[in-house]
Amino acid sequence: xxxxxxxxxxxxxxxxxxxxxxxxxxxxxxxxxxxxxxxxxxxxxxxxxxxxxxxxxxxxxxxxxxxxxxxxxxxxxxxxxxxxxxxxxxxxxxxxxxxxxxxxxxxxxxxxxxxxxxxxxxxxxxxxxxxxxxxxxxxxxxxxxxxxxxxxxxxxxxx
Numbered sequence: 001x002x003x004x005x006x007x008x009x010x011x012x013x014x015x016x017x018x019x020x021x022x023x024x025x026x027x028x029x030x031x032x033x034x035x036x037x038x039x040x041x042x043x044x045x046x047x048x049x050x051x052x053x054x055x056x057x058x059x060x061x062x063x064x065x066x067x068x069x070x071x072x073x074x075x076x077x078x079x080x081x082x083x084x085x086x087x088x089x090x091x092x093x094x095x096x097x098x099x100x101x102x103x104x105x106x107x108x109x110x111x112x113x114x115x116x117x118x119x120x121x122x123x124x125x126x127x128x129x130x131x132x133x134x135x136x137x138x139x140x141x142x143x144x145x146x147x148x149x150x151x152x153x154x155x156x157x158x159x
Contacts, residue, residue: 016091020084023093027082028111030095032139035108038079038101039134043067047075047132049109051120054146058121060106075102105132117143124148 039047047065051058065073078098085094109130113120120126124146131140 020091023084023091024111026093027084028108028115030082031104032108032112034079034081035101035104036132036134038077038104039065039132042073042075042077042101044073044132045135047105047134049105049130049132050128051109051113051130052125052127053121054123054125056122058125060110063102063105065105075100075105077101079104081107112139113141113143116141117145120145 042065044065045068047063049063050061052061053059063075065075067073077100079101080095081097081099081104082093082095083097085092112130113128117126120128120143126143126145128141128143131142133140
């Protein structure tokens with residue numbers, strides 16, 4: 001009887017997930033660099049992004065960017081971003097997409113939070129802020145998880 005080989009769908013799926021994960025990490029790194037470069041060109045010193053979510057819904061909300069004198073900075077300039085795409089057969093990294101800088105900052109902040117607190121928007125949820133500190137050259141994530149707690153008591157009462 002001839003030997004037959006069935007396609008390893010699970011193996012192909014795992015390879016696709018690995019490729020997607022690797023490309024997503026590359027896109028996040030490139031987009032972070034693009035956002036930081038654009039913010040420096042605008043003379044921004046700090047950008048704070050607020051996020052909040054619960055149930056199964058999260059929102060990357062308000063974004064505040066300021067310069068050295070704490071004056072607000074407009075983030076509507078268009079920038080070129082990287083995105084993971086699928087052409088029907090494989091994932092690839094696309095870089096021909098333009099979007100407003102404010103949207104890129106929200107996307108980068110959301111991805112950085114997801115990498116460290118995946119599922120923050122589920123259940124009781126979580127909230128926090130992502131600060132791009134361009135003076136110190138760092139991104140800070142200040143995150144709080146919400147949860148329901150219980151206090152358990154047990155008593156024995158003699159009859």
